[in-house]
Amino acid sequence: MIEATHLTKRYGRILALDNVTFRVQRGEIVGFLGPNGAGKTTTMRIISTYLPATGGTVRVCGVDVLDDPLAVRRHIGYMPENVPLYPEMRVREYLRYRGTLKGLRGRRLRARVEEAMAACDLGDVRRRVIGRLSKGYAQRVGLADALLHEPDVLIMDEPTLGLDPNQQRRVRDLIRSLARRHTVLLSSHILSEVEQTCERVLIIDKGRVVASDTPQRLVSFLRGEPHVRMEIQGPADAVVEKVMALPHVRNVACETKGGWQHLTCRCARGADVRPALFALAAAEQWTVRELRLEQSNLEDVFAELTSEQGGEGVASPDAAGREAAA
């Protein structure tokens, strides 16, 4: 659906994108992550034909964005960052105008406007002037606009920016429901949201793709070993010694606070040592106050890949292979 090959973009002497290559398959929901200024918006603008690339190619549904930008625009529903709308227009009037620009006519235009408003829950505000809408509603008008002509590809730059948690959840549900009929590429700073919504994540930093894989695989690749945290009452030395003796436990850190031993056990990948720990505590008659498995999340991966000291250029083996193949 989207194929970006060796994409480069320069703004004067600033290199915004440096040889970016990735592919998005039909029906995928791909999250585009990166710190501010990493090149996410530039990439989205190039795909949506708003900006030309300095080098490389982008093909959307098999069409090169430079060869036939109008054909590409017919395949794409683009929701820019901050959702620029005309404040003096009414919601339905705006959507009808946008639908006309996107080639919809007559009954089909009316039907699609109604469907897009229903999908984005805009029925109550259809006659409201856009300038008087809340941020959440304005965001949904932008989303309805992107959906109007039933595009094959949806590109959304920060679709939940400025929304309250309830609105974020509604937009997230809506995006997930779109995956059946559309290919979705979205950028977001809310990592938990990307983790919940997207099947695959592209992490971009300083204009380069540094990782591309499913959120779960990225997490397991970078922080493969899970941790178990435990708060237990017992003699510190004996606790450490017996826990270390358990199978799959690689390392134990112990800290005593207020008579309780706070243990952090690093375990082998894929192993869950909690039942063994509980059985040990029961056998030794140690009191257990807390026992939980801690997995790394996408936020840790993001920080590791994009921080100054982070693993620049680190990508999961799968990502490297996939991008090389692309």
Place this chain on the structure above:
Amino acid sequence: MRNFLAICRRELAATFLSPVAYVTMLVFLALSGLIFWYAVVTGVGTGEPLPTMLFGGVVFCVTILVTVVSMRLFAEEIRLGSLEALMTAPVTESQVVAGKYAGAFLFLLLTVTLPVGFPFILRAMSPGVASLDYGALLGGYLITVLFAAFALATGLLISLLTRNQIVAAIACFCVVWLALLLGNVAAMAAPGPAEVARYLSAVDHVLAFSRGSVDTRPIALYLSGTAFMLFAAVRVLEALRR
């Protein structure tokens, strides 16, 4: 064509939905009415035809009108960011420029047409006024509209070059006044350039046309000038996204 019409309709609607349009229209009418009234009062017995008195004033008021109408055309789109949404819809740069220009021009045309009624009102109120020269009235109206069309295209191009409406307005106002008075200013210079510049003087064109002296050269000048400005605007819009 449908995209052009949709953009034109939106532009026209946006103009009429803004109170600025009505205030501008009112100020334009009041100012051109006042200038016409003053010209009539001071011009009694001079033999100056009414169309000359009318359009000699209207053309100066057009500069304000054009400035206000054109300043928001693209500068506002760039400031709001809506240009990005517009240019990622399946529309061409030419359709966007032509649609926006046509929408603004229709508003301008309506507003410039209204003062044409002044001489008729004057005649209805003063039976002493001689019959109107309709040819001269039409000629004056034609050249005023052509000059307004050229000035609007210039303003549209300027509004593409900045995201600040005030900067667009000031730049447009200066350029349009330069176009209006270029011939008169150049007339004070050496005779050679002055002679050439006189051909470009919008004031001279309006005065000549509203006396009934219709010349095709100014018509060609404003039509080709408008086409050039719109062509340049399309190119600038393309270059803006690089």
